[in-house]
Amino acid sequence: MADQPLTGGGTGVFAADGWQAALARRSEAVLIPLGALLAGFLVFSLFLLILGKSPAEFFALVYKAGFGTWFSWQNTLSRTAPLLFAALCVALPARLGLVVIGGEGAIVLGGVMAGGLAGAITGLPGPLAIPLLALTGGLAGAAWIGAVGALRHYRGVNETIASLLMAYIAIALMNHLVEGPLRDPASLNKPSTAPLADHLRIGDMPGMDVHWGLAVGIVCCLLSWVLIERTTWGFAARVAGGNVRAAQVQGLPVGRLIVGFTALGGAFAGLAGAFEVAAVHGSANGSLATGYGYTGILIAFLARHNPLALIPVAILLAGFEASSGLVQRRMGLPDATTLVLQGFVFIAILLSDTLYGRLRIFAPERWGRG
Amino acid sequence: MSSPLFSRRVLLKAGAALAGTSALSAMPQIASASSPLTVGFIYVGPKDDFGYNQAHAEGAAAVKALEGVTVVEEENVAETVDVQKSMESMINFDGASLLFPTSFGYFDPHILEVAPKYADVRFQHAAGLWSADKHPMNVGSYFGYIGMGQYLNGITAGHASKTKKIGFVAAKPIPQVLLNINSFLLGARQVDPEITCQVIFTGEWSLAVKEAEATNALADAGCDVITCHVDGPKVVMETAAGRDCFICGYHANQSPLAPEKYLTGAEWNWAGVYTGMVETVMAGGTIDNFVRGGLADGFIKMSPLGPAVSDAARNQFEATKAEIIKGGFAAIKGPLNDNTGSVIAAAGEAFVETDIKLESMDYLVEGVIGSTS
Numbered sequence: 001m002a003d004q005p006l007t008g009g010g011t012g013v014f015a016a017d018g019w020q021a022a023l024a025r026r027s028e029a030v031l032i033p034l035g036a037l038l039a040g041f042l043v044f045s046l047f048l049l050i051l052g053k054s055p056a057e058f059f060a061l062v063y064k065a066g067f068g069t070w071f072s073w074q075n076t077l078s079r080t081a082p083l084l085f086a087a088l089c090v091a092l093p094a095r096l097g098l099v100v101i102g103g104e105g106a107i108v109l110g111g112v113m114a115g116g117l118a119g120a121i122t123g124l125p126g127p128l129a130i131p132l133l134a135l136t137g138g139l140a141g142a143a144w145i146g147a148v149g150a151l152r153h154y155r156g157v158n159e160t161i162a163s164l165l166m167a168y169i170a171i172a173l174m175n176h177l178v179e180g181p182l183r184d185p186a187s188l189n190k191p192s193t194a195p196l197a198d199h200l201r202i203g204d205m206p207g208m209d210v211h212w213g214l215a216v217g218i219v220c221c222l223l224s225w226v227l228i229e230r231t232t233w234g235f236a237a238r239v240a241g242g243n244v245r246a247a248q249v250q251g252l253p254v255g256r257l258i259v260g261f262t263a264l265g266g267a268f269a270g271l272a273g274a275f276e277v278a279a280v281h282g283s284a285n286g287s288l289a290t291g292y293g294y295t296g297i298l299i300a301f302l303a304r305h306n307p308l309a310l311i312p313v314a315i316l317l318a319g320f321e322a323s324s325g326l327v328q329r330r331m332g333l334p335d336a337t338t339l340v341l342q343g344f345v346f347i348a349i350l351l352s353d354t355l356y357g358r359l360r361i362f363a364p365e366r367w368g369r370g
Numbered sequence: 371m372s373s374p375l376f377s378r379r380v381l382l383k384a385g386a387a388l389a390g391t392s393a394l395s396a397m398p399q400i401a402s403a404s405s406p407l408t409v410g411f412i413y414v415g416p417k418d419d420f421g422y423n424q425a426h427a428e429g430a431a432a433v434k435a436l437e438g439v440t441v442v443e444e445e446n447v448a449e450t451v452d453v454q455k456s457m458e459s460m461i462n463f464d465g466a467s468l469l470f471p472t473s474f475g476y477f478d479p480h481i482l483e484v485a486p487k488y489a490d491v492r493f494q495h496a497a498g499l500w501s502a503d504k505h506p507m508n509v510g511s512y513f514g515y516i517g518m519g520q521y522l523n524g525i526t527a528g529h530a531s532k533t534k535k536i537g538f539v540a541a542k543p544i545p546q547v548l549l550n551i552n553s554f555l556l557g558a559r560q561v562d563p564e565i566t567c568q569v570i571f572t573g574e575w576s577l578a579v580k581e582a583e584a585t586n587a588l589a590d591a592g593c594d595v596i597t598c599h600v601d602g603p604k605v606v607m608e609t610a611a612g613r614d615c616f617i618c619g620y621h622a623n624q625s626p627l628a629p630e631k632y633l634t635g636a637e638w639n640w641a642g643v644y645t646g647m648v649e650t651v652m653a654g655g656t657i658d659n660f661v662r663g664g665l666a667d668g669f670i671k672m673s674p675l676g677p678a679v680s681d682a683a684r685n686q687f688e689a690t691k692a693e694i695i696k697g698g699f700a701a702i703k704g705p706l707n708d709n710t711g712s713v714i715a716a717a718g719e720a721f722v723e724t725d726i727k728l729e730s731m732d733y734l735v736e737g738v739i740g741s742t743s
Contacts, residue, residue: 064463065459065463069462071458071459071462075455075458075459078451078455079451079452079455172573175573175574179542179543180743188499188544188545188729188730189474189497189544189545189546190474190475190478190544191542191544276450280450280451280479281450281479282478282479285475286475286574287448287449287450287475290448290449290450290452291448321452322455322459325444325447325455325456325459325460326459326463328443328444328445329442329443329444329460329464334445335416335444335445335446336446
């Protein structure tokens with residue numbers, strides 16, 4: 001491409017700087033993931049046909065149960081909040097070139113810390129105590145995933161493996177805490193922390209059966225986008241993500257960036273745990289570990305680690321999960337069907353990564369060349 | 371590159387293929403069932419787990435066979451907002467009016483959150499402690515005295531053991547599990563008071579790797595009869611039989627996994643319980659909010675005795691079973707200490723199977739090797 005001047009020199013029909021060219025350049029980032037999504041659906045449809053099931057019925061059911069009615073939308077949206085936070089925990093470190101897959105650990109620790117603190121601050125009024133719970137959850141998550149970043153930068157420990165293994169440690173720690181020091185003696189057959197006082201519970205947003213975590217999650221995505229795209233910190237992170245050596249030569253504080261971005265991602269995941277405790281469970285217990293952290297990985301990759309794109313993608317994935325029950329009941333397909341679909345989509349997205357910059361339709365400077 | 375990867379023609383062809391795929395099948399039918407009663411079952415794990423969930427799914431299958439009932443089922447539903455929405459989805463899309471969300475963790479807060487919104491739907495929960503002053507009237511809880519089944523398991527184990535050591539793979543040190551461990555040992559001690567029972571807690575309801583490790587560790591320690599209380603006993607049963615130990619089942623009948631090694635098993639009999647409850651509702655009646663039952667009430671049953679059970683064992687097993695069915699039987703009775711030396715029951719004191727105090731058990735009895743914390 002370097003041999004071709006960006007303007008004027010082409011022999012093609014279109015000038016490479018017209019509105020078509022601008023549109024073409026911008027649409028690459030949208031159309032390739034969309035195409036990969038469709039390709040994933042297509043392969044999944046073949047899979048259903050092999051099983052003798054109807055893909056049309058499947059997608060109609062997904063639409064009905066995920067997006068077809070007001071109840072379906074509430075079902076989808078109430079599953080979206082933890083996924084947004086979990087995906088941010090993957091997407092933010094990813095801008096620095098780090099693959100962090102252990103957000104689950106930050107979620108359960110954030111939850112158990114918030115649940116433990118709640119018992120100690122029942123005397124505080126709700127508007128003061130609830131932010132404190134959220135802060136505690138966030139700090140716990142930040143410490144956990146920030147440690148992954150620190151291990152990476154200062155000791156050279158692979159962040160992917162470290163975060164995954166630390167997720168197991170976090171779950172064991174959570175089990176120890178809710179079955180030991182933080183256990184409410186009244187929680188006989190399901191060890192839990194003491195139930196949160198009513199004024200510490202986070203309620204639903206007005207007019208819908210969806211808790212405030214969704215709104216906070218969306219705001220966090222917007223703020224993350226501003227951080228990455230519109231601040232010098234975000235710019236520095238993107239530079240370091242592109243080439244660490246170059247960033248160091250430029251004098252960028254790579255270590256602080258790595259620890260800062262992993263800690264911020266972890267803080268969001270920890271916030272997810274605090275919301276699960278304060279808005280859904282009402283106490284911290286083993287049910288905190290349900291795999292949101294792992295679905296978040298898929299969402300972040302689908303959205304190509306763009307915090308704005310996380311929002312629609314998380315809603316889409318939440319819709320799949322919301323519909324998995326109806327698919328089981330109506331089509332007699334096992335629960336793992338949704339996982340298979342997610343797997344096909346994930347592979348298609350990963351494969352589509354090789355297409356960037358290679359499709360001429362998105363590269364105006366090459367239009368019209370033979 | 372001399373030509374684009376995708377020409378317009380290729381894209382058009384792909385589009386046509388995609389359209390063809392969906393046209394291959396008829397348009398979906400999403401009409402909801404219009405039968406008089408739709409019953410929903412929700413399981414926390416797979417319904418063919420040879421254990422807790424399978425026992426409930428067998429009950430659902432029996433309900434399915436009833437005239438005029440539609441059954442809808444969902445497996446692998448997590449104890450989060452997941453189960454809340456699954457219940458609401460069954461109500462909204464399938465018209466379910468009787469729900470059996472079967473995992474213990476579904477009760478508080480999930481069923482308690484959803485039930486007040488749907489006053490004409492009945493929520494029946496396994497093992498919850500429903501109480502009139504705290505919980506909605508359209509919620510009920512039911513459970514069975516399966517500790518008695520582990521006591522009978524213990525009798526066959528006591529006869530089969532040569533090493534006088536038996537083993538127990540347990541999920542978590544919670545009252546229901548502790549009662550099963552204690553009952554298993556006390557049953558075995560009816561045969562030989564020298565017998566000890568080693569317990570290993572895995573910490574999770576379903577964690578196959580640790581269950582296998584625990585089973586191997588018990589076999590290494592010389593235990594020659596092994597039982598368990600985890601969600602899916604399959605791994606424990608197969609591993610123990612592979613180590614040449616005898617096995618006692620739990621939750622469902624695991625004898626197909628190792629027929630020669632299987633002595634007997636403590637099984638739920640949800641088929642009888644569920645068909646009874648559904649028939650009550652169909653006849654216009656109301657199910658009691660708090661239901662408990664044992665062997666005599668058909669809530670639990672024992673697997674048929676295996677070929678390795680001796681005649682002496684069979685006789686004692688049958689005699690004890692008959693005594694339990696008569697009612698008022700106590701496995702936990704004095705003089706009895708826990709395994710740290712504290713007195714559980716003085717001489718003459720007894721906790722019969724229906725005693726509500728047993729549902730908050732926090733000790734392991736003398737002879738059990740292991741600790742609750």
